[in-house]
Ligand SMILES: Nc1ncnc2c1ncn2[C@@H]1O[C@H](COP(=O)(O)OP(=O)(O)OP(=O)(O)O)[C@@H](O)[C@H]1O
């Protein structure tokens with residue numbers, strides 16, 4: 001099973017855009033995909049895929065209830081199909097208080113066990129996915145957490161073990177490039193018992209390819225793999241996909257929307273290549289013949 005979290009500490013860098021587009025690309029390669037929106041903010045992935053109907057209802061079952069061991073129903077009922085081969089677990093407003101909810105649950109669980117018992121707050125997403133047999137149900141799991149470092153990210157990291165990191169390789173995105181290795185190492189150190197695989201840094205919103213190669217060299221110095229695919233500045237097409245609450249692939253395929261320009265179609269190819277590049281990293285190397 002392929003699993004990864006699309007994350008960068010920089011806000012607005014394209015985490016959600018990359019998550020949605022990669023999900024759609026995997027789906028078109030006959031991979032069944034589950035995307036999990038861990039970001040409490042409005043207008044994120046859940047909005048993008050048109051599944052925000054119940055996010056404000058405090059009564060409804062949602063991911064947080066499962067994370068704190070107080071589910072109201074089957075985990076499978078949290079998932080909604082949005083396109084062929086793509087299911088989503090939508091965001092819910094309770095994710096805004098995830099940290100407090102986990103603290104409360106930990107206190108409760110620990111009070112019911114001996115003094116040495118620790119309820120691991122950061123491993124709850126991994127637990128609920130395993131209990132629901134999700135790793136065997138889907139080919140690909142993608143988690144979209146908020147940019148902040150905290151329990152959303154920690155849970156995402158334990159559940160997926162891998163990161164795909166969108167980055168703006170430009171002076172403007174400088175803070176998202178410099179020190180990236182340290183940020184990843186810092187998370188590993190904090191968690192203590194996990195090795196995070198960086199599947200690739202994905203240059204996004206690229207408009208100046210010269211600058212991009214300069215920043216790629218800086219990333220190489222930090223020992224981070226740069227994906228062999230970069231995504232160019234495509235505000236118009238992405239804005240339309242967002243407004244219509246569909247992936248860019250749906251935008252291209254559905255007659256309801258305008259025809260894409262050739263250079264826009266190329267961006268779909270890029271995401272297709274990126275999904276394949278990620279998939280290859282999970283394929284077992286075949287043994288050389290004796
Ligand atoms: N390649 C691109 N070209 C042009 N605009 C882009 C590109 N990628 C993303 N954007 C735009 O940038 C904005 C932020 O993107 P997105 O929401 O994916 O970022 P994010 O990292 O998930 O943000 P947040 O930190 O708020 O979760 C959106 O308006 C999106 O359409």
Ligand SMILES: [Mg+2]
Pocket residue numbers: 015016017039044045144
């Ligand atoms: Mg986002």
